[in-house]
Amino acid sequence: MGMDTSTAILLSMILPAVAVVLNLVLRHRDNLRDGLTFVIAAATFAVVLVILYNVGNQTTAPLVLFEVLPGLDLAFNVEPLGLMFALLASGLWIVTHIYAIGYMRTNKEDNHARFFACFSFAIFSVMGIAFAANMFTLFLFYEALTLSTYPLVAHKGTPEAIKGARTYLGVLISTSIGLQLVAIIWTFGLTGTLDFTQGGILQDHIAGPMAAILLALYAFGIGKAALMPFHRWLPAAMVAPTPVSALLHAVAVVKAGVFTMLKIGIYIFGIDFLATTGASVWLMWLAAFSIVAASVIAMTKDNLKARLAYSTISQLSYVTLGMALATSMGIVGGGLHVVMHAMGKITLFMCAGSIYVATHKTEISDMSGLGRAMPITFGAFLIGALSIIGLPPLGGSWSKWMLMMGAVDTGQMVIIAVLLVSSLLNVAYLMPIVGKGFFIRDNAAAAPVKNLETSPLVWGPPAITALGCLVLFFFAGYIEAFLMPLGASN
Amino acid sequence: MATEQLHHTALTLVDHLPILEVLVPFVAAPLIVVLGSRKLAWPIAFVASAISFVIACLLLLQVLDGSYISYHIGGWAPPLGIEYRVDAANAFVLFLVSGISTVILPYARASLEAEIPRRSTTLLYALYLLCLTGLLGVVITGDAFNVFVFLEISSLSTYVLIAQGSHRDKRALTAAYDYLVMGTIGATFFVIGIGFLYMATGTLNMADMAERIAVQSDSRTIRAAFAFIVVGVGLKVAIYPLHLWLPNAYTFAPSAITAFLAGTATKVAIYVLLRFMFSVFQPGFVAQVPTLEVIILPFALLAMFGASLTAIFQRDLKRMLAYSSIAQIGYMLLGIAFFSQAGLMATMIQLFNHGITKAALFMGVGAFVLRAGGSFYHHLNGLGKSMPWTSAAMVIAGMSLIGIPGTAGFISKWLLVQAALDAGWWPIAILIVASSLLAVIYVWRMIETLYLTESKAELQARQAPMSMLIPLWIMALACIYFGLDSDLTLSASRTAAEGLLAGSTGME
Numbered sequence: 001m002g003m004d005t006s007t008a009i010l011l012s013m014i015l016p017a018v019a020v021v022l023n024l025v026l027r028h029r030d031n032l033r034d035g036l037t038f039v040i041a042a043a044t045f046a047v048v049l050v051i052l053y054n055v056g057n058q059t060t061a062p063l064v065l066f067e068v069l070p071g072l073d074l075a076f077n078v079e080p081l082g083l084m085f086a087l088l089a090s091g092l093w094i095v096t097h098i099y100a101i102g103y104m105r106t107n108k109e110d111n112h113a114r115f116f117a118c119f120s121f122a123i124f125s126v127m128g129i130a131f132a133a134n135m136f137t138l139f140l141f142y143e144a145l146t147l148s149t150y151p152l153v154a155h156k157g158t159p160e161a162i163k164g165a166r167t168y169l170g171v172l173i174s175t176s177i178g179l180q181l182v183a184i185i186w187t188f189g190l191t192g193t194l195d196f197t198q199g200g201i202l203q204d205h206i207a208g209p210m211a212a213i214l215l216a217l218y219a220f221g222i223g224k225a226a227l228m229p230f231h232r233w234l235p236a237a238m239v240a241p242t243p244v245s246a247l248l249h250a251v252a253v254v255k256a257g258v259f260t261m262l263k264i265g266i267y268i269f270g271i272d273f274l275a276t277t278g279a280s281v282w283l284m285w286l287a288a289f290s291i292v293a294a295s296v297i298a299m300t301k302d303n304l305k306a307r308l309a310y311s312t313i314s315q316l317s318y319v320t321l322g323m324a325l326a327t328s329m330g331i332v333g334g335g336l337h338v339v340m341h342a343m344g345k346i347t348l349f350m351c352a353g354s355i356y357v358a359t360h361k362t363e364i365s366d367m368s369g370l371g372r373a374m375p376i377t378f379g380a381f382l383i384g385a386l387s388i389i390g391l392p393p394l395g396g397s398w399s400k401w402m403l404m405m406g407a408v409d410t411g412q413m414v415i416i417a418v419l420l421v422s423s424l425l426n427v428a429y430l431m432p433i434v435g436k437g438f439f440i441r442d443n444a445a446a447a448p449v450k451n452l453e454t455s456p457l458v459w460g461p462p463a464i465t466a467l468g469c470l471v472l473f474f475f476a477g478y479i480e481a482f483l484m485p486l487g488a489s490n
Numbered sequence: 491m492a493t494e495q496l497h498h499t500a501l502t503l504v505d506h507l508p509i510l511e512v513l514v515p516f517v518a519a520p521l522i523v524v525l526g527s528r529k530l531a532w533p534i535a536f537v538a539s540a541i542s543f544v545i546a547c548l549l550l551l552q553v554l555d556g557s558y559i560s561y562h563i564g565g566w567a568p569p570l571g572i573e574y575r576v577d578a579a580n581a582f583v584l585f586l587v588s589g590i591s592t593v594i595l596p597y598a599r600a601s602l603e604a605e606i607p608r609r610s611t612t613l614l615y616a617l618y619l620l621c622l623t624g625l626l627g628v629v630i631t632g633d634a635f636n637v638f639v640f641l642e643i644s645s646l647s648t649y650v651l652i653a654q655g656s657h658r659d660k661r662a663l664t665a666a667y668d669y670l671v672m673g674t675i676g677a678t679f680f681v682i683g684i685g686f687l688y689m690a691t692g693t694l695n696m697a698d699m700a701e702r703i704a705v706q707s708d709s710r711t712i713r714a715a716f717a718f719i720v721v722g723v724g725l726k727v728a729i730y731p732l733h734l735w736l737p738n739a740y741t742f743a744p745s746a747i748t749a750f751l752a753g754t755a756t757k758v759a760i761y762v763l764l765r766f767m768f769s770v771f772q773p774g775f776v777a778q779v780p781t782l783e784v785i786i787l788p789f790a791l792l793a794m795f796g797a798s799l800t801a802i803f804q805r806d807l808k809r810m811l812a813y814s815s816i817a818q819i820g821y822m823l824l825g826i827a828f829f830s831q832a833g834l835m836a837t838m839i840q841l842f843n844h845g846i847t848k849a850a851l852f853m854g855v856g857a858f859v860l861r862a863g864g865s866f867y868h869h870l871n872g873l874g875k876s877m878p879w880t881s882a883a884m885v886i887a888g889m890s891l892i893g894i895p896g897t898a899g900f901i902s903k904w905l906l907v908q909a910a911l912d913a914g915w916w917p918i919a920i921l922i923v924a925s926s927l928l929a930v931i932y933v934w935r936m937i938e939t940l941y942l943t944e945s946k947a948e949l950q951a952r953q954a955p956m957s958m959l960i961p962l963w964i965m966a967l968a969c970i971y972f973g974l975d976s977d978l979t980l981s982a983s984r985t986a987a988e989g990l991l992a993g994s995t996g997m998e
Contacts, residue, residue, distance in 0.1 A: 066974070067977075069901065166938075186911065
């Protein structure tokens, strides 16, 4: 196709923005509105594919829109990690949009237009984050993502939803303004630039414990990465309708967090700089703690979405851990885990939504025997769960493998142990759900099992992403090769 | 004649722009009264304000390079004659004041019609123009006593404008009276300070004063003058403990008037404070006296936290915004306290950005008052649905108030934090971001009330009229525009800060 990359980058943001406007203008015409949004979602994905076709895993020169403050441009470029994130988010947007139509209609939720408009706005922000050429641009879209997802969390308008949305906004805004912004301004003061540069911009500008403090401001300031103790917002966000939890709180928002974390590690600090100064050693231990602690908490949750949320907190710290290991293996493993976990977790959430639409059940203890009534949903759930646990032949096995290799490279035996323990914990909190569903019979449901699956719009998408987990196992090599430039030392 | 010709080497209209800036609204005000026509009052006011705005733009363009224009009234050369002196610092403020006034006037029409009886509107527009004249005059003049005169013109008309709110709520009268008492005390302090300065220097021209103060040894008279002027102007600025007049005045004044005053009056007072501190007393003198660290800095911090906390607990949106204004003034004072070019730049840009942000917010409040009958939170329930355009504009302006990236408020916060880091004041930088978080809380209360509550079915508010929505959106979009393209505001405030810090040497 003859589209140049700059146009494609802009289009990938303009298209979701158009979807926002369309949803607001056509708020009373449900079918037209949802149909057009679908077309736009597909077009956005196509545009990102064009970028992939044009650029591959090269890094392009920044496309500067304008200068906001001297030295601070609103600028975009393409680099492997961002392109991968854009592909992931725009691709899953299509699937989730279909699912959301099914969910919102079958479940008779209100305010569809506002919901889909905010949803599209969130995708617009994600595209901006993915293609940001400097930390300033990234921060701008990072905040836009927080604000656009707030109405989605508060969607139901119940006191519970409002309370959850408050926690959501409170944690995300106060960490980003209170810590991340300070870190960004500090970085800018030290170096006079915020451009993402291979090898980092901070060496020769900061040393010793100050580097660790700056990293701490970033690591905690990126609240979306849900590093403990700033993880409370994620369980709070579970009051949102499930399509939001699926795409935004398993993929777009949380992945934007760990994506920013990787960007900081690779392009602001530089992995060599982190490795030589040891500034990230504390972060490695904290991430390891987060991985285990969140898994343990997940085991105690009976609410399915809450359990999945804590599982996400744990899995996000894998990516942070990958960055904190400061080896090329760790970075690439972290990047790979972004994809693998996204595919697995979105499947699990869509299954949770499918169960809710069919039975209005949210507690795991109520789900005994449901597997027979909803075979496709529970089948997809099983595949997603196995991928999260990291068993072959599913995608999740590769990223965990690479992270372990990274830990071996640094000689951190304890970290390897942590990763193993965590996989066992994953088994412990995910498999009982499937087991209950398929093998335990509900006394009340002694009657012949009838099929409870609802609309194909609801059970189809998780089936597709479950298949995606399988496909990713065989294509992991390509993604790894694609991400390899990230680990190159400069 | 011959000597006069020397002063007036060129007599084109362009050379008279500085005086026309003030003269146009000044002449238009009595014209409205003399004509006495209800129909003509608004068009005259609008045209006069628009002309002032155009002139302010032309003046700003002339001085953006760091030069200044000196205009001698009646051809009398200073220091004997009155001089109008336009440089980047005050041209920027003129631009803000006349710009806000011009955008608010079309808005004011529908709002005032609903809030005050028709018979009063004619006089009200005349007073509005007088107030504008006073504010512009304070900013443009280079003569210390002239500052006092214009300050009184604007203050006296402001008292009456606030009292007009009594048609809706009688408490406007006591609010105006409070402000009258405190404003008069402030003006008295100010004029006593100028008296001392006159005693010490024998001149009233500000540039001339500066030169004479610079060569004098530090005297008690000058110190006393400084103290009186800082306190006097401080009352007008509403520096934290001197702010008591502000919440009531803003709450009970007619909505359009509040929007106008919030965007302009305190900003002009800040400018006067800057002008006297840096151009009359000189940076060297300011560095000697411990005013910055003992008075300005602690009270700025107190304002940032005290007023923000108070704002959180208000039940009336208008009053909440009033307290937020006091907190935001704290940021401007903080920039002064850094005593650096970066700090003054942050002050100037915050002055501008907060002016447009607050004007937009109070305009939105006016629309709510018009359609929902009040600005208490219980009036606002569910208005996000019935008044979507007004509510959306309020959200945008609210983001700017917090300082979310992409809005004007972010630019000023960024510069302020950067100035704090430049000065090596770590804890202050943290305090700045911490107080922004308080703004998140009070802005979010507004947003939750607008969008996440149900309105009472019988009170379905209608959309605000276009004449209000368009000005409101102009201001809201300005909040975004100046947050993305800070070229103009940045270069103006940088030149202004350089000029101010250079003291009188910058004025030569």
